[in-house]
Amino acid sequence: MNMPRKNLWILLCLTLLLPVACDDASSKNNGNNANNVNNTSNTNNIVNPQLVRIDVSPSTATLNPGDTVQLAATGTWDDDSTREVTGEVTWTTDATAIATVDASGLVTAVAVGGSTVTAAMGDVTGQATITVEPVLADVAHEREFRAAWVATVWGINFPSSTSSMTAQQAELVDILDALAAHGFNAVVFQVRPEGDALYASTLEPWSRFLTGTMGQDPGYDPLDFLITEAHARNIEVHAWLNPYRALVSRTTTTAAGHVSRRFPEYAYPWGDSLLWMDPGAVVVRDHIISVVMDIVDRYDVDGIHFDDYFYPWPATGYTFPDAPLYQAYTAGGGSMSLADWRRNNVDEMIRIIGEDIAAVKPHVRFGIGPFGIWKAGEPAGVTGTSQYDVLYSDPKKWIQEGYVDYIAPQLYWPTTSSGQPYEPLLTWWAGLSSERYIFAGNALYQLGSSGSWTVDEFRQEVQIGRDLRASGSMGNIFYHVDNILTDKSGVASMLSDEFYHTAALTPPVVAARDEVPAWPQVTVVGTTVTLAHLEPAAVRAWVVYADVGGVWVLDRIVPAAETELTLAAGTWAVSAASLGNVESRGVVVTIE
Structure with a gap:
């Protein structure tokens, strides 16, 4: 049968274009959309980076009671990108009696001891170690064998x-x-x-x-x-x-x-x-x-x-x-x-x-x-x-x-x-x-x-x-x-x-003079000072100094067995003396 030339041309066009159109329709109807970030099977797909680490800076800090330190958090993703996330993480501390932390990462030292501050975003966390030390002073007096x-x-x-x-x-x-x-x-x-x-x-x-x-x-x-x-x-x-x-x-x-x-x-x-x-x-x-x-x-x-x-x-x-x-x-x-x-x-x-x-x-x-x-x-x-x-x-x-x-x-x-x-x-x-x-x-x-x-x-x-x-x-x-x-x-x-x-x-x-002891643990209630030490058997005495016009002046030496003493109003420093007569730094206390 003879087909008109015009119809033959239309049939030829349909024959050439139909696969392309079908492929395009198939692609559009495919559930694996190229814009899906979770798709990892198609090299042309785009993947959202995953958070893998949080670094807290500074990672360690030593403070005195009442001192503060601002922490910062930096996130690292699996594509090696980083950015600051200080305001996005959740800040917590494991010892609020030692140190507190607010929503911005500001740490406040409360009492002597140690605390770990954590920055968290989802399941990813970072930590900083906070050590709260007493106020310390370098103290000494003239020694003599009598x-x-x-x-x-x-x-x-x-x-x-x-x-x-x-x-x-x-x-x-x-x-x-x-x-x-x-x-x-x-x-x-x-x-x-x-x-x-x-x-x-x-x-x-x-x-x-x-x-x-x-x-x-x-x-x-x-x-x-x-x-x-x-x-x-x-x-x-x-x-x-x-x-x-x-x-x-x-x-x-x-x-x-x-x-x-x-x-x-x-x-x-x-x-x-x-x-x-x-x-x-x-x-x-x-x-x-x-x-x-x-x-x-x-x-x-x-x-x-x-x-x-x-x-x-x-x-x-x-x-x-x-x-x-x-x-x-x-x-x-x-x-x-x-x-x-x-x-x-x-x-x-x-x-x-x-x-x-x-x-x-x-x-x-x-x-x-x-x-x-x-x-x-x-x-x-x-x-x-x-x-x-x-x-x-x-x-x-x-x-x-x-x-x-x-x-x-x-x-x-x-x-x-x-x-x-x-x-x-x-x-x-x-x-x-x-x-x-x-x-x-x-x-x-x-x-x-x-x-x-x-x-x-x-x-x-x-x-x-x-x-x-x-x-x-x-x-x-x-x-x-x-x-x-x-x-x-x-x-x-x-x-x-x-x-x-x-x-x-x-x-x-x-x-024994290179063996410097730790400073004493000092608790003040009113005018009563209670003393303790991490190694009590290694301490000979407590040495008490008074702040006299900005100079530490020896006030008394107390046997280590005496763990409580009374101090008058003023600023004092108490050191621990080892069995070898080496003194620690003095813990500064103020008696009102």
Whole structure:
């Protein structure tokens, strides 16, 4: 059949256009619209980015109560785009008692503590850590070691009798009360006068000076009693031991376990009455170290102290019988001279004890009170016995090598002495080390014995030491306590009125001075201040300062066991002092 040319043309056009139109209609009717943001199957589709992270800035902040900090929130999407969303997020805090936050992200510190602030948008969150600290101040005061020796050998200072435990305890309290009343902050108490113990020991017998019989239990522990009573008065207790003296009288009946019975081959008669242990015997040295560390481990002592007895002072007709030990040393290849070997024996004992104490309880101070002259001619013009050559004692080495925290040279000569001049000697000792301390030993027992030994003499001696503070002269130890107890000639009153009227901590223990404690937790209700600490067992005392015209002035030192005190109206700062006498920063409080 013949179709007109016009109709053929229309049919051709329809044939060509119909697929396109159908495809277009199909596309328009398809549910997968190209404008759908959730479509991920078509590479031509557009996808809405998803929020994946919120960052809060600053992420940490430390504030004082009442302070504020503005937080900002920044959102990050999965296409790596970012924008600020501070006003769009929901702000919350997990501890409104510590810090609050408003809808704009403004944080207000309320009380000391920690809080986490959260910014949330849907399921996505970000955090900032807020730490609220008290207002803190840098506080400090001049430190000083103010001590007295309490000798128990022969009952020189204690006990006056062996009859009553109650009476002995009362004597100890009297000693401490006298020291506290006159501004002292330490007692050096003799616990081992002759290889014995004024404390409960499994290594050595009870001292006969307590009961009259070596080895007899006095019914109480003097050292433990003393520590408890002293610490309640802010007084440190330093346990004083004589390392090598075994007996002051060879007629004494020794008890089982006495060092002379443990090592009889190294116990030598010396002079008219003494019995002396050989410093060259390793077993003797090890025993002394064990005795010291037993005290350090079991008692809350603040220090270990030796005096001037190492190799014994010369005795007419006696030669120290250590030739067999020295010969054994040289036979084994040793090359030191006899004198150097003897000094090394003592050096090793001192070094090991110092290291062991620092390793176990670095806050325990270890020091020695040697004879006041190291060598004749040191410094120039000094005459007298050279302990270096006679006692084989080398305290210059001990302090310069850091074996000890301090040296307390027994400067038992007046300032008027020509051969043993007090000031040049103390100046020489103080110049030995810039890292350690010198506490001068003073002969208070000499008061009134001659025209040289007056109250003014001791006034001068203390002042000379204070004038040398910059060189490391940081206090005094008086031998002995009796003239403090009786205030003979007003000497104790002079010390308290002119030098010790303001309280002081002793200097920081060298081995512990980098261990700065946390500041105390302070709560104020009216005029009552309550104190606590994160590590209460590590705190010796609270130190209270008053703001006087913008200067922090020491007001008082309170034993750590006292956790509540009353303050008058004003601004105060309270620090925590560690067992090693390192102070924290002070927490500032205002009493209305």
